Amino acid sequence: MSYFQKDYATARDHFLAAAEARGFRQLRLRAPAEESSELYVDFSMLKRNPKKLLLHISGLHGIEAYTGSAIQTKILKESLDAKLLAQGDHSILFIHGLNAFGMAFYRRTNANNVDLNRNFLKDKTKINPDYEKFHPFLSPSTPRAKYTSYFGFLFQLLGHGKERALQAIASGQNTHPDGLFYAGTSLQREILHVVEFLRQHFPLTEEAYVLDVHTGLGKRGKEFLFGDSDAASFATSCFQRSLDFPAAKTESYQSAGMFSEALRAALPKTNWHYFLQEFGTIGNFAVLRALREENFAWKNRFKDPRALTKAGDKLYLAFNPSDPTWQEASLALGLKRFMQLNQSLAASV
């Protein structure tokens, strides 16, 4: 049986059953959405040593949750047996479907079209003014503009170069609520849920190791590991490989308001080792095309619901390829990195 599910409710059921079977305690918080009252962010935890925490997250970007959820269910079903748990005494927390709305409705963003990995902004000043030039292409206002805006886009692409263009597009913006990579203008409930949850349940954490699973960015089938530059040597010893580049400090992935900052703010005295694990799927520009198409269909969903279904299905596959080789490799690496962090934390004093 595949761990990859197609809908929110089934993926959630499988995850919860697996967590339950391992004796994890379940807490859920309702995800904010007008569209459905049955959406929850699930927190499954094994509370042991209150000073050490291993945190695994799926679905900060909703649609990417299907891969993250598959990995979490695999970890729970295949690895966390009594023998393995006896190796350490640290607490373990899985956050499942952090952006439950996006997971359920096949969107990367939440119900407010906010990209939750751009949302933790310290002030509301305008970020990334370069986005402006790409917006007419990324979020066309009419079906006709979908085609005509290509010319402007190519012009900007040539002017900026590929790397800088991607930076301008994907690093987050807070001027167009209908656009892509929208950071929002206020802190979203999903982020507040996590902050409040950590403060309430894990206030004494001294060491926290985090694996935050994503898909979509980067070359097809490749695994990327991002982390802070001060975690580089830790990463080498823990993962037996180097980080691809520091998450927040390079030209090509310099985003504002990243989720890791929210974790640090939640428990400022904790020593955080945050890693973002990303699996490349169909290439950056193909992913961008799928996002643009889905965003257009979403904006016009009441006029043309069938177009949204089609665009949503495409988006699912853009972030969760059906290719069994890709799925197996991603599951295996997802499990491997979790086990490596688990072992490091078990061995730490």
Ligand SMILES: [Zn+2]
């Ligand atoms: Zn992501």
